[in-house]
Amino acid sequence: MNKAIGRTVVAGAGLSGIRSALDLAETGYKVLLIDTSDHIGGLLCQLDHQFPTSTCGYCRMLPMFDRDRSSQHCLRKGLVHENIDILLSTELISVEGEPGDLTVTLKQTPSLIDPDLCTGCGECETVCPVFVNDAFNEGLTKRKAIYLPSPQSFANAYTIDYAACTRCGECEKICPTGAVKFIEQDRETFKILVVDDEKIVRDSMKEWLKEEGFSVSTADSGQTALDLMGSQSFNMMLTDIKMPGMDGVALLTKAKQINEDLCVIMMTAYAEVDSAVGAMKQGALDYLTKPFDPDVLISMVVKIYHEFEIAEARVEKVDALILSGGTQFFRPELGKNSYGYGVLPGVITGLEFERLISGTGPGLDPGSGRLLHPQTGKPVRKMAWIQCVGSRDVHSGASFCSSVCCMISIKEAILAKEKFGRDLETTIFYMDMRTIGKTFDGYRLTAQEEKGVRFVRARIHSLSQDSQHADKGLHARYVDLGGIVHEEDFDLVVLATGQRPNQQMADLAAKNSIGTNAWGFIETQPFSMTRTSRAGILSGGSLSGLKDISESVTCSSAAALGACKVMHAAGKRRRPESDGEIPVDLARETPRILTVLCRCGSDFSKKLDVEVLEAGLARIPEIESLEIMDNLCTEEGWTTLIEMIEKKMPNRLVLGSCLSCSHKQKIKQLETSTGLASNLIETMDMVSVLKRYPGSHIREATQGIERELKILISKSRFKNPVPMERVASNQAALVIGGGIAGITSALSIADCGYHVDLIEKGESIGGNLLWMDKTVDGLDIQAYLDECVKRLESHEQITIHKQTRVASTAQRPGEFATVLQHEDKGHQTLLHGVTILATGGNQAPLEPAVGDSQYNVFTQKEFEMAIQDQTIHPEQLNSVVMIQCSGTRDERRNYCSRICCIRALKNALFLKEKNSDTQVYILYRDMMSYGFFEDYYTRAKTLGVIFFQYDLENKPVTEFTDGHCLVKTHDLLLDMPVEIEADCVIHATGILPDLPEALADQYGAALDGFHFFKEADSKFRPVDSMNYRVFSCGLSLKPCTIEEAVSSAEAAAIRAVRVLAHERLVSGKTVATTRTATCSLCEMCVDTCPYGARFVDSLEEKIVIDPAACQGCGVCAAVCPSGSAVLEGLGSQQMLDAIDMALS
């Protein structure tokens, strides 16, 4: 039986693509990760700060065990994993076939720069004559046509912007390593047809394009164009829209019938942009707004030429496809643009603001560190954020909420305050503050109360500027809740622009019959956030609608689970684990260290006195020799190095060069070709060391290099290759909780081929779904639950234990031993490798003060159940009041439960449907109808549901008289008290988690301040605990809808499968051990270990370590006074020696 290894294409290498790819790669499947851009990392490369920590935590997504299979550095710098192949500048063109047997066609634009030769020296950039807007900095700065894709990227290889490049060839001439190679292009075979009724337009376009080397024909009408197309074939057509007779859109349709592959670009006047956008939906590739600059035309044509003609198509056979293209942002300049974006100086988007204040961005004054106005260069004193730009706005075609902008703006305002001082005034203008996560409300309060961010509930209609007094800034006019008009000026206004579908993915979907929703986003199947309309094709991350980092990561893990199930069902194999050969023990060999420095051509030789360096290192006996090279990056240089190692046979190597020769892949190469273990090779980035001595004397630079070298030498001489340890790992799972999250995670793990024990404390499986009827979308919940339970009960890999609880558990490396207690049958011990805590949650009970048993006062759940058992007849209700945030989002339970507003809208719509005369009132603080749920809010308003907003100071009260409830509230809009007589009052009391602290504690998990499961990292590891074998999902994790619970359960499942897939788990190269002889068993290391990697073996009386769990952080070594906790490869002697060397 020689089955193929499972392989998945992940299209999109941003946050979500990386998450899916890593989950699959860690499980042991192969991944082809592609991206249309020239660097991986996506949007997060442009963002330095995430809330709530105001830092980045991208690297927390990296593998935790067997981590030497992958790079272990910032994901903005790049990613290397043995099971992941990465293709950049690559587009997914089509996908055919069935799950387990998909054929995908990709198109890759080749680079004119050989990344293996490019050293990132930047000479080419100096000579390049072309300046264009730097897209990475959102156009805030200029860059050359030859540039570094991202400032953090570790490969440091330059790339060429074809659209901007004039092919002058200066870069090719100056490149010291010959990395730039312009290939001969045969542009004459690229035939372009220009259609316009104006002769002058036709002729000038023909002239411009001919100059670039293209073949150009012209036509003065649609009919002429069609005639021409009958006689010859064209690659591209540029057509005017408004033409007498057949207009451009009609021509487009007909032309596409003749030649489906024709690239069509529409040309249109500013006023007709809408029809151009419409044409794009019918297959046009792009459009140009008249009058246009020749440069704009040419760059667009050249770009398309490269993408379609130069790009190389490749066909790949894979099992599954994950689409992770993310979303695009709304472009205000394409609409009515009442905020004058692109016109008024100082109006920027949120993303531009993030670039402005980034460490690699252009916005800070290096002297004062103050925030400077991007156009005027003056310090900024007053800033405003305008929410819902291109969201919750029917006029811009967006009847949805973009879900994440509220939190992004709060973060940006806090960042502005933190970075530029409290004197900077920050105001957020919003409609509802959608703080829909469990910690978000607290974050908003911090912004408001601690940081001094001002929140104003108002919609600014437009911005203006007095051209005579530009220094007064941007003028805003808004009406406050009380109806009073305010006028205020701001230096900088940030537009919180909403989401739009990813155009490239939408095109792909249209051509490959992948369903999209009404707004053009990829649509997923009922109760799933990842399954598209085509089996085997999954949607990850924000592609199906904007999500914050944690939701994106969760959804992408869920997508990986989907792919994993496909591969398992197709009978595909996982990649075998490497045997991990036992390295040679060097403890008794004298260190012989070969030290090699590359001077990078002539570049560093001006800064380095080799004789002084040789003299300085001469006294170190372990140095085999010091070799100076000038061309390590060339093939010749690399071969010289390999020969040198083979000849001199050193047992350690210290290598000083630029990054292009010393990154992980190169070192791996060196290991393969010379047999010298990669952890015996120490590298020094010469460029960054020399940067510390700008313009200084050659002596200081030489001393600096000498010191760095000596430190590396001392580190090196104590090194001994440590065999990577393996720990036998149990391959069964325990799922605690039989709600929808528990059911889904159990089914998901079982579908990947591993045994699951599911325990439920109650008598029946189903949890909260048991009392629910329909979702707001009208989906039948009972039917879904029945289907799930049926599958669960009949699955041969699943054992269900009802009326059962966890009595106790013990963990040892690779395994848990949990004692179960059945209500009647007594105890049973289970051995399992992972644990999923899906203990769920409940609706909070009604506070006694607000109810009266004689009246119809309900929680949402009670109301829905009363409808179901017909104790309430909706047709007979005259007036219903719903009170949101009842007993929540205040000092007692200060979090938003996320789902209550949607539930209220569902019930309101239900009541209106049953009896349109029923008066329904919703008393709310902020309507949290995030994402596409916004539509139900709009619908409720249309159907006459009345919304009153209240604030914390004036909570609604209910009085009970004469058979009626009288609800008293203070409406903010009217600024007056309101009294409503109601037959029925429904309180939204929010969610209470049901995860006992003692249970979580036994499994090494922790609870957060609200008693939900505490994530290892709320953003980047949203379903993990610090114990790498314990996960959570559903309501015990955080408040969520059914499909979000399913998504988190699938995410928890793939995170578990990652572990379960390995019979033996491999540790990293740096792990802690214990010197048992000197250990006093004080257990400080056990208490301190953040990863739960250390255990007391009470029989053997020693500390044992799960080497796969150990991350080599060294806290145990720091806390152990007797030096019995030791970090292999990073010992005290080594450290002391390095200090001595640095000081010598």
Place this chain on the structure above:
Amino acid sequence: MMTKIEREDNSSAKGLQQFFKQLLEMQEIDALFLPVRLNASTSIMPSLVTDPAQLENAVPLSPSFPLNSARMVSRLSYKASGRKTAVLLRPCETRAFIELIKLKQGSRQELILIGMDCPKALTSSDYAAYAKQAPLADDAYIETVFSDNNDTLNGFEFSSACNTCEHPFPVNTDINILLHGVDLSDGMVVTAETEAGQQVLGRLNLPEATAPARREERIQQIKEGNSTANTAMIEDITDRTDSIVKLNAFFDRCINCYNCRNMCPVCYCKECVFNTDVFHHQPVQYHQWAEKKGSIKLPTDTTFYHLTRMAHMSHACVGCGQCSNACPSDINVFQLFKSVARLTQAAFEYSPGTDENESPPLSVFYEREFENTVGIAREE
């Protein structure tokens, strides 16, 4: 529960012996751990007694404090013995033992901890001289040390650790023997502090006692006096050690014998890192250092050793003074340790030995602590 230990033949010392004898005769108690005068000697050493008859040499209250017994109690209790032992400890010994319990080096599961108002101590060398010259009888000593005027003893100064002690009263014990502010002619007062203590004490059928009237007043007086002395001592020692040059000078007589460590009750390591190869250097290294500076003193790691010990243990220092007591070169290690311990303990808001449930500072992590130190504090 507050009861009375009556005098025997007008002697408090004999009364106490009788009390312990009664304890040991109880079925629930298998052994007693307390200071015993060794046969034909002036030495009083902590001993494990199982025969009630041998308690006639027990000296529960004396100026002899040759070692901190916490480590001995740790040896008796780090694993189950199947025996119940009543243990008499000075307050600083109890506090050290509580620290050892936190470090899993001992357990009170099979112990009844008996605390007492501290009878103070002389340094070991002073005690030897005092014992040779004209020692007070055990009863006279008790009368003296628990009187209002107890600053010196036959011309001998009490140990500076005792004079500057801020916690000379028992905490964390099951049973306490109270002596300060008590009219000793009417017997001593003994209280039960825990349920376990209550059970034991209840069975002894001792007469009830009333709260000693002057006790609170005496506690205040002693605390204030010692606190003033402590502040003065710390000021003085800080002045003498506040630079690396002064610190090296302070330790210039140190011979790296590690006695201070060996006698430190909270230095619990089975094998100290300074006994292992961790700080052994290559021979060439010594030469390189010497070549750089012209000369180096050997051993090279004297100050480093003391700094390491401060880093490891100063948060747990209970101020018993045994480090100074053990120093053959007469270096007042205790004073320096206490001055550093005060800072580390304040930094972690940690009070060693006072609360068994308070985790050692290095084993707990709070998201928002030492933000300035770790560099995450934000300027606003």
